[in-house]
Amino acid sequence: MKKKIQFVAAITLLALALLSTRYYMVDLPVWHFFGGGQGPDPTTLHLRGEFVESNLGAAEGPAGSLTMRMIAQQYLFVPQCIVVPAGVPVHFRVTSADAVHLLSFLGTDYGLKAVPGAITEATFTFDKPGAFKIPCHEFCGAGHYAMRGQLEVVPRDQFASLLPGERRICGPR
Numbered sequence: 001m002k003k004k005i006q007f008v009a010a011i012t013l014l015a016l017a018l019l020s021t022r023y024y025m026v027d028l029p030v031w032h033f034f035g036g037g038q039g040p041d042p043t044t045l046h047l048r049g050e051f052v053e054s055n056l057g058a059a060e061g062p063a064g065s066l067t068m069r070m071i072a073q074q075y076l077f078v079p080q081c082i083v084v085p086a087g088v089p090v091h092f093r094v095t096s097a098d099a100v101h102l103l104s105f106l107g108t109d110y111g112l113k114a115v116p117g118a119i120t121e122a123t124f125t126f127d128k129p130g131a132f133k134i135p136c137h138e139f140c141g142a143g144h145y146a147m148r149g150q151l152e153v154v155p156r157d158q159f160a161s162l163l164p165g166e167r168r169i170c171g172p173r
Contacts, residue, residue, distance in 0.1 A: 042097050042116040045071055051095060058084060058167045067091045072101035072114035075143030077134060081170035082151045084126060085159035091123045102138035105151055113138070126153040131170070 045051045096114040134149035
């Protein structure tokens with residue numbers, strides 16, 4: 001009977017460890033060690049692949065779709081400013097270069113967790129033009145308090161007239 005209880009306890013602890021590693025992202029490197037990681041390598045994000053700097057920001061796809069690629073890293077978001085059109089679904093693809101970060105779009109219920117070695121995806125629609133601050137809401141180190149970005153939602157016709165480089169500039173144009 002004692003061996004059965006020990007076996008059940010061991011299996012329960014193992015299951016909890018695996019679940020917390022996978023679903024709560026407590027220790028993502030352990031998950032990658034056991035073959036669970038298929039995401040980008042945080043150490044080479046800027047050098048090759050989808051998250052090279054020239055590929056970050058808003059990219060238009062077929063039929064007017066919009067994909068926004070971002071990297072969160074201590075203590076900034078790249079790009080720092082995001083410009084998107086009002087009323088258009090924006091598909092976000094976000095990853096981290098170093099630690100877990102939580103992007104929150106103030107004034108909305110939208111948020112994204114950026115995790116090293118993983119890509120977080122979500123689609124949000126911002127209905128009206130305006131500016132939204134993007135603070136990091138996951139403690140990521142000593143400079144966490146200053147980690148901020150900004151999202152500007154502009155009318156569709158104004159967005160269409162912007163060059164790709166201008167889609168990373170907040171403020172008056």
